[in-house]
Amino acid sequence: FQTQGPTMFGLILGLLVGNFVMLLVGRLFIKFGGLVTKAARHVVFPVTVTLCIVGTYAINSNFFDLEIMFIFGIIGYFMRKWGFPIPPLIIAFILGPMAEINLRQALIISDGSMRIFLVSPISLAFLILTFLSIAGVIYRKAKER
Incomplete structure (x- = not known):
């Protein structure tokens, strides 16, 4: 300024x-x-799909991007058909690369030791909360059966 x-x-x-x-x-x-x-679905759907295809190709001018789009479209279709929740997959797809980079940095700092995740009280608390959450889901599913 x-x-x-x-x-x-x-x-x-x-x-x-x-x-x-x-x-x-x-x-x-x-x-x-x-x-x-x-508007009728039979009009909106083809226009939307066409714009998705054109936009996907326009980003990098690469047919591989179109293949990835179709593969994930098929995966999404079957996930919806079989009742899998889609938002967790989207969140994981977005946060996954960041988590991988930070995991790699932590392992480089600690010379490859996983103990770095047990040293800090904050990271230890998050690990315990993660395991409790997973155990709670497993317990509820087992109780329903």
């Missing part, structure tokens, strides 16, 4: 103006957005 004041002022002013423009555009087109919910 001290050395690039005019640039920062222009950036913040641009963001502010952009927000007001988006508000006006949103107010004008909100009625059309509501019509999408009333």
Whole structure:
């Protein structure tokens, strides 16, 4: 802010103006957005699938991305058909890479020793809570049977 004041002022002013423009555009087109919910499924579904395919390919211009999209689509279909909850999979898919990186860093710091997770009282408490949660789910499932 001290050395690039005019640039920062222009950036913040641009963001502010952009927000007001988006508000006006949103107010004008909100009625059309509501019509999408009333459209027939046989119209909305192909358009949505086509946009998903085009968007997936457009990100990296790679057919492998399309293969991954179709594989996960099939997995999602069967998960829904067999009653598996989908949100935990999505959360794991998003948080998995971060957990892997942090696990690797912790193991590098500790020279490969898993004891690093038992040294801190906070990490030990989280491990105990994790095991209690898993044991509680197993106990409830066994009790239902």
